[in-house]
C-alpha cells in the first residue's frame with residue numbers, strides 16, 4: 224500500500240484545482256435544479272460493481288451535477304438564509320475531512336476540540352453569559368434547539384412531581400419551524416403566541432395566564448427568537464427573561480440566524496437580555512461565515528446538559544478515564560460520533576481576526592438599510608415593515624402571489640438571482656411579499672438595484 228500512487232496524486236491535484244477555481248471565481252453560475260430522471264439520463268449508471276473511475280465520475284460532476292445546485296454564496300442569492308463561508312474556513316473544511324478526527328471525545332480529538340473551544344469562547348463572549356457558560360458545535364440550529372429543549376426538559380423532570388408529565392413550551396409564531404419539529408421529537412407540547420412582531424414579556428405573561436392549571440404545571444420552557452428567520456425580528460429578550468425568572472422557566476434563545484449580529488456594535492443592544500438565557504442556539508453556518516454544517520448550542524450551566532446527554536456504554540467507559548480527561552463534546556448534545564465542525568471556523572477566526580467578522584456582519588446590516596432606501600424611493604415598491612437585522616420584506620404594488628412566484632422563477636431560470644417570496648401576517652391576514660436576506664458582504668448596491676428593476 225505504500226507505493227506512490229500516481230493516479231491518486233493526479234486526482235488530488237484535480238480536486239484542488241477545482242476547489243481553487245470554485246472559491247476564487249467572482250461570477251459563478253447560480254445553478255438550478257433538474258428532475259432526478261433528467262440527471263439520471265445525463266449521467267447514467269455510476270455506482271456499479273467495478274466503478275466508473277474517479278476521473279469519469281468527477282467529469283460528470285463538473286459537467287452536469289454541480290450545475291444542478293444553487294450555491295448559497297452567490298451575491299444575488301438572497302433567498303431563505305444564504306451563506307458566505309470564508310475561503311479560509313473552506314480550506315480548513317478540507318483539512319477537517321482529510322484528518323479523520325473523531326470529535327466526540329477529547330481522547331481522540333484533543334487538537335481539533337481545543338481549536339473548536341477557542342472559537343466557542345469567542346462566541347460565548349459575544350452573548351455576555353456568566354462565567355461557566357460554554358457550548359458545543361452541532362450539525363445546525365435544529366440539532367442545537369433539540370439538544371437545548373431536551374436538556375431543559377430533563378432538568379425539569381428531575382423533580383419527582385413532573386417525572387411522568389409531558390412538558391409544555393411557549394414560543395411565538397415567529398419562531399423557526401424547527402422549534403415545532405423538535406418539540407415533536409422531544410414529545411413536548413407547544414403553545415404559540417399569535418404574533419409575528421417581537422414577543423414581549425407582557426404578551427408572554429398574558430399567554431401563561433390563559434393556560435389551564437395542568438398546562439401551567441407542565442410548562443417548563445420559553446423559546447424566544449434572536450432574529451426571526453422570516454423578518455429578522457428580535458424578541459424583547461430582557462422582559463421575557465424576567466418572566467422566566469419569576470415563573471421558574473427555562474429561557475432558551477434561538478439565535479440561529481441572528482446570533483452572528485451579536486458581534487455588530489450597531490445592533491448589539493437589541494439583544495439585551497440574552498445574557499440571562501439558560502441556553503442559546505447560534506448557527507456559524509449562517510452569519511459567521513462557516514461552511515455547512517456548523518451550528519452551536521450554548522448553556523449557562525454545562526452540567527445540566529451533561530446530565531441530559533452524556534451517553535453510557537461499556538465500550539465508552541475508557542473515555543471517562545482519568546487518562547483521557549478533557550472536554551468531551553458528545554456529553555452536551557444529541558450526537559455521539561461527530562465531525563470537528565467548529566475547526567473551519569477556528570481557522571477562519573485565527574486567520575482574519577474578529578474585527579473582520581464585525582465588519583462583514585455590519586456590511587450585511589448596511590445592505591438591508593440600502594435596500595430599504597432603494598425600495599422607499601421607488602414609486603412601484605413599498606416596504607412591508609422597516610428592515611430588521613439583514614431581512615427586508617417589501618411589496619411590488621399591485622402584484623398578486625402568483626406574480627411573485629413567476630418573477631422568482633424567471634430570475635432563477637435566467638441564472639440572474641434567487642429571491643423568493645414569503646408571507647407576512649398582518650392582523651388576521653397573510654400578505655405575500657418579497658424578501659431579501661443579506662449575509663454575503665460581497666453583494667453590491669448594484670446587485671440590489673438590478674433585482675429591484677427586474678420587478679418593473
Ligand SMILES: *Cc1c(COP(=O)(O)O)cnc(C)c1O
Nearest residue numbers: 363364365399401452477479480
Ligand atoms: C435556520 C434556523 C434554524 C434551523 O437551523 P438549521 O441549521 O437549518 O438546522 C433554527 N432557528 C432559526 C431562528 C433559524 O433561522
